[in-house]
Amino acid sequence: MKQDISINDVAKEANVSIATVSNVLNGKGRVSGITERRVRKVIEELGYAPNLLARNLKTNQSGLIGLVVPTVKPGRLKDNPFYWDLLAGVEEAARERDFHIILAGIEESEETFSFVRERQLDGLIVVGAGEGSTAIERVQALDVPVVFVDNYIRNPKLYQVCLDDRLGGLLATKHLIDKGHTRIAVLIGDIQMERIQHYGVLQERWIGYRMALEESGIAYDPSLMIQYPTSVEGGYRAAEWLNQHDDVTAIFSFSDISAMGILKGLKESGRKVPGEVSVIGFDDLFMSGYTHPPLTTVSQNIQVKGMAAVSLLYNQMDRVSEFSRKVVLPVELMIRESTGKAREGN
Amino acid sequence: MKQDISINDVAKEANVSIATVSNVLNGKGRVSGITERRVRKVIEELGYAPNLLARNLKTNQSGLIGLVVPTVKPGRLKDNPFYWDLLAGVEEAARERDFHIILAGIEESEETFSFVRERQLDGLIVVGAGEGSTAIERVQALDVPVVFVDNYIRNPKLYQVCLDDRLGGLLATKHLIDKGHTRIAVLIGDIQMERIQHYGVLQERWIGYRMALEESGIAYDPSLMIQYPTSVEGGYRAAEWLNQHDDVTAIFSFSDISAMGILKGLKESGRKVPGEVSVIGFDDLFMSGYTHPPLTTVSQNIQVKGMAAVSLLYNQMDRVSEFSRKVVLPVELMIRESTGKAREGN
DNA sequence: TTGAAAGCGGTACCAC
DNA sequence: GTGGTACCGCTTTCAA
Numbered sequence: 001m002k003q004d005i006s007i008n009d010v011a012k013e014a015n016v017s018i019a020t021v022s023n024v025l026n027g028k029g030r031v032s033g034i035t036e037r038r039v040r041k042v043i044e045e046l047g048y049a050p051n052l053l054a055r056n057l058k059t060n061q062s063g064l065i066g067l068v069v070p071t072v073k074p075g076r077l078k079d080n081p082f083y084w085d086l087l088a089g090v091e092e093a094a095r096e097r098d099f100h101i102i103l104a105g106i107e108e109s110e111e112t113f114s115f116v117r118e119r120q121l122d123g124l125i126v127v128g129a130g131e132g133s134t135a136i137e138r139v140q141a142l143d144v145p146v147v148f149v150d151n152y153i154r155n156p157k158l159y160q161v162c163l164d165d166r167l168g169g170l171l172a173t174k175h176l177i178d179k180g181h182t183r184i185a186v187l188i189g190d191i192q193m194e195r196i197q198h199y200g201v202l203q204e205r206w207i208g209y210r211m212a213l214e215e216s217g218i219a220y221d222p223s224l225m226i227q228y229p230t231s232v233e234g235g236y237r238a239a240e241w242l243n244q245h246d247d248v249t250a251i252f253s254f255s256d257i258s259a260m261g262i263l264k265g266l267k268e269s270g271r272k273v274p275g276e277v278s279v280i281g282f283d284d285l286f287m288s289g290y291t292h293p294p295l296t297t298v299s300q301n302i303q304v305k306g307m308a309a310v311s312l313l314y315n316q317m318d319r320v321s322e323f324s325r326k327v328v329l330p331v332e333l334m335i336r337e338s339t340g341k342a343r344e345g346n
Numbered sequence: 347m348k349q350d351i352s353i354n355d356v357a358k359e360a361n362v363s364i365a366t367v368s369n370v371l372n373g374k375g376r377v378s379g380i381t382e383r384r385v386r387k388v389i390e391e392l393g394y395a396p397n398l399l400a401r402n403l404k405t406n407q408s409g410l411i412g413l414v415v416p417t418v419k420p421g422r423l424k425d426n427p428f429y430w431d432l433l434a435g436v437e438e439a440a441r442e443r444d445f446h447i448i449l450a451g452i453e454e455s456e457e458t459f460s461f462v463r464e465r466q467l468d469g470l471i472v473v474g475a476g477e478g479s480t481a482i483e484r485v486q487a488l489d490v491p492v493v494f495v496d497n498y499i500r501n502p503k504l505y506q507v508c509l510d511d512r513l514g515g516l517l518a519t520k521h522l523i524d525k526g527h528t529r530i531a532v533l534i535g536d537i538q539m540e541r542i543q544h545y546g547v548l549q550e551r552w553i554g555y556r557m558a559l560e561e562s563g564i565a566y567d568p569s570l571m572i573q574y575p576t577s578v579e580g581g582y583r584a585a586e587w588l589n590q591h592d593d594v595t596a597i598f599s600f601s602d603i604s605a606m607g608i609l610k611g612l613k614e615s616g617r618k619v620p621g622e623v624s625v626i627g628f629d630d631l632f633m634s635g636y637t638h639p640p641l642t643t644v645s646q647n648i649q650v651k652g653m654a655a656v657s658l659l660y661n662q663m664d665r666v667s668e669f670s671r672k673v674v675l676p677v678e679l680m681i682r683e684s685t686g687k688a689r690e691g692n
Numbered sequence: 693t694t695g696a697a698a699g700c701g702g703t704a705c706c707a708c
Numbered sequence: 709g710t711g712g713t714a715c716c717g718c719t720t721t722c723a724a
Binding site: 029 | 701702703
């Protein structure tokens with residue numbers, strides 16, 4: 001490790017005190033133009049860079065924002081390209097104020113979030129923790145600015161950014177109904193329906209789904225809720241389910257990832273999309289326009305989501321008073337080719 | 347901000363000195379079992395967590411690994427799901443030794459990497475900097491453990507992890523030739539061919555391509571090198587190019603991302619894949635099995651790549667002597683449905 | 693086995 | 709305008 005040049009070296013070289021060097025560094029205090037120039041020159045020459053650890057120790061800020069994303073297996077980040085876009089948005093917004101992003105995969109159930117305090121993080125963005133989980137309390141106990149992304153938490157004190165999921169669910173379902181579908185399955189995720197209120201995102205989409213049915217006078221049928229995981233594999237299995245339920249002509253997958261599994265499974269069974277079954281997803285991932293057939297889905301701008309989260313964090317740090325602590329981002333129906341008219345004769 | 351409990355508070359509460367607390371924390375020095383128990387109890391009660399900023403300031407280590415990924419537009423991370431997988435691998439490996447990942451998008455040309463020294467990063471993983479770029483020298487000047495991912499740098503002193511790109515190029519091309527193709531275009535990326543030696547990854551794949559041609563006695567035709575960007579958009583434009591070059595029956599895209607653009611473009615022009623044109627990619631991204639048609643491609647395990655990079659970093663930190671500083675990961679041909687027999691009659 | 697004290701590299705207050 | 713200096717919270721000699 002190369003020995004670092006410290007503020008002392010600069011001060012010595014420039015024949016000033018470290019206080020003065022610190023002043024020119026931070027533009028605080030009064031420093032004469034002449035001195036400032038000299039100091040800057042020395043800084044340049046020596047290639048001095050301040051040690052943020054020291055600065056932060058003193059100021060008690062780290063300039064670090066933690067991004068907490070869920071893991072699947074212990075220690076393995078969830079395999080979803082979604083997160084990269086989110087991260088990109090977060091990074092971009094953080095960079096504007098010279099924050100850096102520290103990334104941590106968290107196993108919801110057990111993790112302690114101790115690194116937040118240990119590293120003196122200035123803010124935390126938590127993605128997708130269920131309301132049931134104790135993670136939320138634990139995070140709040142940290143007493144650090146936090147923004148929750150894609151959580152539905154019934155607490156107006158909390159800063160959150162989420163989607164208009166309900167509208168998304170409504171739009172998607174309506175679209176299917178418009179195409180003549182009445183038996184519409186939902187790949188809802190690996191949850192028990194009794195506990196759906198703990199999964200806000202899913203619940204909202206589900207409510208939207210039900211609203212659409214209701215508007216059209218179609219009865220809600222709980223047996224149409226497929227409780228497989230929101231993953232490619234889960235989608236694949238959902239395709240099998242569809243094969244055994246021939247009266248079902250359409251399926252609404254609550255994520256594009258699993259919709260892709262559905263598409264794949266259906267294809268392997270030789271069933272036509274949308275000829276025999278219509279498939280609609282949610283997310284509009286980068287690749288969703290490239291599946292076979294291109295996936296009809298509910299679109300969201302994930303990158304903007306990341307930026308919104310950081311912005312909310314800044315509000316907290318700046319103690320900006322706000323109208324609402326909750327940012328709801330819009331959704332849009334993206335009609336492509338995986339949905340079509342319902343088959344005749346049911 | 348909640349006022350933090352410091353080591354002083356613990357010491358006071360436990361009636362010991364801070365040195366003793368420090369000792370039990372780090373398992374160093376000698377501490378009697380009875381004292382240790384008492385201290386631990388207090389730590390527990392107070393919910394004390396050590397301030398890493400302070401510790402790191404003292405020890406001159408940060409427990410942080412920087413992951414540097416390229417940006418496209420100023421401040422915008424490159425939109426490629428590839429990176430998420432890489433990150434997942436890095437995070438997983440880092441976590442094993444309680445390192446955290448700090449993420450930074452870098453605009454190759456100008457960025458100073460000053461944050462590496464400012465934050466006292468313990469290691470750096472740099473993804474995809476071209477040999478031409480000065481980034482490499484600048485990084486080395488930092489004098490911190492560095493691993494380069496997907497760079498080809500002809501410097502055996504450097505730690506690198508990369509793929510057997512040449513073999514990948516060879517395999518892909520051979521596969522096409524076996525199917526009877528002789529006019530095989532390459533979507534090589536947005537570069538000038540004279541400067542290809544600055545883009546090691548591309549160059550290696552390209553060499554593999556040429557080797558395959560040579561083995562089969564097919565002449566290399568420079569006019570078949572399409573110099574559009576390695577992006578969906580670039581691929582889309584490449585499809586237009588293909589439309590104007592009817593004698594070309596196959597295209598080898600140096601990334602799956604751009605292959606998807608090709609597929610899309612071809613489809614919109616009503617051209618059949620692989621009936622009229624065969625398309626082969628490189629990467630085997632998560633979604634490549636879900637395109638239409640499923641993409642034949644050269645497969646790599648990106649997550650393992652990330653883990654390998656961290657492992658190489660550890661070697662440096664531990665001053666482990668190694669056989670080679672370069673890890674070459676294997677590739678595998680993944681034959682799916684976007685490649686087929688060449689059209690009759692040329 | 694334990695504790696006092698000297699830093700690590702900065703910031704910021706206060707005196708000059 | 710500038711400099712002296714007391715911390716920030718921890719690790720680490722070195723004595724006791």
